[in-house]
Amino acid sequence: MISKDRYLSSHKWDLMLKALPYKLPTTVVGHSVLNQPINAHRFGNGAKKVLLWSQMHGNESTTTRALLDLFNHLNTSKGEKLLTCITMMIIPQLNPDGAKAYTRVNANDVDLNRDALDLSQPESRALKEVFDAFQPNFCFNLHGQRSIFAAGKMGKSASLSFLAPAADAQNNLSPARIQAMQLIAHIHKNLQKDIPDQIGRYDDTFNPNCFGDRFTSLGVPTLLYEAGHNGLDYERHFTKKMILDALVLGLNAIENGEFLNCSMAEYDQIPENKKDYVDIIIKNVDIRTETGFFKKQELAVYYQEVKKGESVVFKPVCHSFSKKIDLLAHRVLNAEKILKLSEVEFNEGRTIDIF
Ligand SMILES: [Zn+2]
The missing domain is CATH 2.30.40 (Urease, subunit C; domain 1)
Structure with a gap:
């Protein structure tokens, strides 16, 4: 079995962006180990700022492909309305070398999502510099997971998974963490009609080397989004659609504050990801x-x-x-x-x- 869509190098991604009928506002926010540019796109001028990054693991392309659909959404009247309340900074491919090689790690063999404290890699430093300069109110950390996960013990395949990372080793419920939990609970509740019992929740053991944990500990609610698996859809077209829906749900909820009605108990009720x-x-x-x-x-x-x-x-x-x-x-x-x-x-x- 073979998939063309799952492979997404920066070259292929650039061609996809060039084919869009509009031009994206683009800045270079850093360079990879092999000197590929790391691009970011800034949209909107609203008071609430959201930072999104994808493909920090080069072989996790589904969320990047969903970002293309998000760009199209932002170009609709609904999207334009959203952008009057929200400013977004989007880095579609944080690890362009890994994307080209189809590896999780960067060209120095480092997992960038274990480098949030050391900042030993140019890609990690680029993300931290954007975080410091942009000062987001929310972060979406976009990933893809293997097909091994069930939503709960022997449950349905986890088509999407989420995590509101811990803010400290004691798993205290900091204000940032609570907001991330509420936002995930809101997304989970609203996607049940499309993927009933197919959303999982990751284990929340604190790891400050992960960017989600690091940014949450710095006081910014950070959501881990994981594009998972559904049926025999190894191209992950369906999951891409669900990721887009989950992104739009998250952004709309940040805009209108609706997620604040969700409770932490609703977050805790999301079944845990199991390798089943x-x-x-x-x-x-x-x-x-x-x-x-x-x-x-x-x-x-x-x-x-x-x-x-x-x-x-x-x-x-x-x-x-x-x-x-x-x-x-x-x-x-x-x-x-x-x-x-x-x-x-x-x-x-x-x-x-x-x-
Ligand atoms: Zn990942």
């Missing part, structure tokens, strides 16, 4: 390994994402097998009904023989 999914479970497989021959097993398979040219290839890799796999899958196959096992392409990363 694999991509495929194949039933009734006979398996031979170095240690023996196992009949009628259930085999769990996950996809490893590998850049190939201008695309992402999903390589099936064996996760585990047993008589009864205690996991959920986006696709369940029965080996007895598969005419060719090559359908699931077990050529790469194979550690066992399947019959």
Whole structure:
């Protein structure tokens, strides 16, 4: 299986922006390790300021693609009205080198979202400098998550996940954290009709090296948005639409203050993200390994994402097998009904023989 859309280099992104029928206000706010420009776009002139950044992990492109739809939204009459109340600063690709290489890390092999205190990397420094100069009232930290997450123990696939990060090691409910929780609760409530029980919440252990925790501790409500997985939509077109809806819901709520009606209890009720999914479970497989021959097993398979040219290839890799796999899958196959096992392409990363 292959996806063209999931691969989003800065070159490809630039072409997408150039194809827009309007020009984006653009400034260069820094340069990557490999000297690619880091661009930011500023919109509106409202009193409430919102800073958004995406693709600080280069292989998480879905939220960046949703930003293109957000730009289009901002160009409508509804968007224009929003921008009279809100000023936005958007950095679509904080890690252009990682975007090009399709890696989480930057060109120095550093996870930028563990560099919020050290600021050892030019990309991290660019984000902190924009934060200091812009002085946002809210931040949206945009990411993409693997297809392994369930919204709650053995729940539905987490199509979106959120976190209102902790502000300190004691998990105190600081004013900034409370506002982030209320805003997430508002978004969660309003998306239930589209993705019922498919929104998860991340664990809130404090990590000041993460930008969300760092900015929350500096007093700015910061929301982690994670584009997740839905069904067999590996291109993540559906998730992109849900991210756009979640962004517009968040921005509108900041504008009209509606989220302040939500309670922290509503945030706490969002089910926690659990690693309960694999991509495929194949039933009734006979398996031979170095240690023996196992009949009628259930085999769990996950996809490893590998850049190939201008695309992402999903390589099936064996996760585990047993008589009864205690996991959920986006696709369940029965080996007895598969005419060719090559359908699931077990050529790469194979550690066992399947019959
Ligand atoms: Zn990420």
